[in-house]
Amino acid sequence: AFYLKGKAQFAPFIVTVVAILLTDLLRGVIVGIVVGFYFVVRSNFKTAIFTVVDENNYLFRLRKDVSFLNKAIIKQMLEKVPSNAQVLIDASRADFIDKDVIDTIEDFMLHAPLKNIHVELKKSRHRDQGFSGILDLDVPSEKKLSMAMENKLVTV
Known part of the structure; x- marks a missing residue:
C-alpha cells in the first residue's frame, strides 16, 4: 500500500531498498536521502x-x-x-x-x-x-x- 501514496513517496523508498541491496547499508541510505531531497526540492520549486x-x-x-x-x-x-x-x-x-x-x-x-x-x-x-x-x-x-x-x- 506504500506505492499508493504517490511517486514522491514511493521512489525514495524503492531506490533506498535497491541501493542497499546493490551496495551496503550506508551507501543505500545516502542514495535514498539524495533521492528524497530531490523530490522535496522539486515539489517546492513547482508550487x-x-x-x-x-x-x-x-x-x-x-x-x-x-x-x-x-x-x-x-x-x-x-x-x-x-x-x-x-x-x-x-x-x-x-x-x-x-x-x-x-x-x-x-x-x-x-x-x-x-x-x-x-x-x-x-x-x-x-x-x-x-x-x-x-x-x-x-x-x-x-x-x-x-x-x-x-x-x-x-x-x-
Missing part, C-alpha cells in the same frame, strides 16, 4: 508560483516559500508579459520571499511603464516581506522610475 493568463491579464500568485531557486523562472515569466498588459502579483500568501526574488519583482515593476504594463502588487498585511517603500508611493509610474534611478535602486 512556489501559480500563474493564470486570461487574454492580456496576468496573475502571478506567490505561495508559501519563494527561494532564490525560483528567481530564474519568475524572471522568465515576467519577461514574457507583453506590452499593454495588466499584471497582478499576489504575494499575500507567501510566508518567505528571498531578497533576490523581491529585487526581480521590483525591477519588473519599475520598468513595466516602459512597455505600458500596469502592475499591481498585493502584499501580506500580516508580515513584512521586504518590499521597498518606493513601490507604494502614490505617484505615476514614470516618476517612480526616475525616483528609483536617483536612489540607485535600479542599475541600467
Whole structure:
C-alpha cells in the first residue's frame, strides 16, 4: 500500500531498498536521502508560483516559500508579459520571499511603464516581506522610475 501514496513517496523508498541491496547499508541510505531531497526540492520549486493568463491579464500568485531557486523562472515569466498588459502579483500568501526574488519583482515593476504594463502588487498585511517603500508611493509610474534611478535602486 506504500506505492499508493504517490511517486514522491514511493521512489525514495524503492531506490533506498535497491541501493542497499546493490551496495551496503550506508551507501543505500545516502542514495535514498539524495533521492528524497530531490523530490522535496522539486515539489517546492513547482508550487512556489501559480500563474493564470486570461487574454492580456496576468496573475502571478506567490505561495508559501519563494527561494532564490525560483528567481530564474519568475524572471522568465515576467519577461514574457507583453506590452499593454495588466499584471497582478499576489504575494499575500507567501510566508518567505528571498531578497533576490523581491529585487526581480521590483525591477519588473519599475520598468513595466516602459512597455505600458500596469502592475499591481498585493502584499501580506500580516508580515513584512521586504518590499521597498518606493513601490507604494502614490505617484505615476514614470516618476517612480526616475525616483528609483536617483536612489540607485535600479542599475541600467
